[in-house]
Amino acid sequence: MQRRDFLQAFGSATVLAPLVVTGLLSPGPALAVSFNRAAFDAKTAADALRLIGAAGAEASRDILLKAPEVAENGAAVPIEVVSSIPGTTRLSVLIDKNPLPLALQFNFAPEAAARFQAKLRMAESSRLRVVATAGGKHYTVFREVKVTVGGCGD
Secondary structure (H helix, E strand, O other): OOHHHHHHHHHHHHHHHHHHHHOOOOOOOOOOOOOOHHHHHOOOHHHHHHHOOOOOOEEOOOEEEEOOOEEOOOOOEEEEEEEOOOOEEEEEEEEOOOOOOEEEEEEOOOOOOEEEEEEEOOOOOEEEEEEEEEOOEEEEEEEEEEEOOOOOOO
C-alpha cells in the first residue's frame, strides 16, 4: 500500500467512523427501483405480459430490435433495442419459450433515450418480444431467433 492510499483510507475512516457510531450514517439496502417480482417469476409469456400490464400491446414499427436470426450459442444471444416512441419509460424483453419468459426490464426517465444492448440466455429457438411503455400505452415488436447450441437447458 502506498502512502497516498493509506492516508486516503485513514482519512475516510476518521471522518466516517463518528457518523456511523452516532447513527447519523447507517448501512441499509440500496435499491435502484422496486420491481414486479411476480412478472419475473411468471411461467408463461401471457402471464408475464398480464403482470406488467401489457397484455393488449399493439404492434409498432417505432421499436428497433436487433437480434441474430441464428444464434450460435444460446447462453449469450446479443440484442440491441431502441425505442423512438416519444416518452418511452420502460422496455421489457420476453423470450416466449424460456422457463421464465420475462428476461429483463429497463425503466427510463421520460426525456431519456430508451435504448440498450444486452446478451440474453435462451433455452431454445424462440420468439423474442420487446414491449415499450409510453404514455400509459404498450407497444410491441417480435423477432424469431433460432438457437443452434443449448442455452438455459445446458
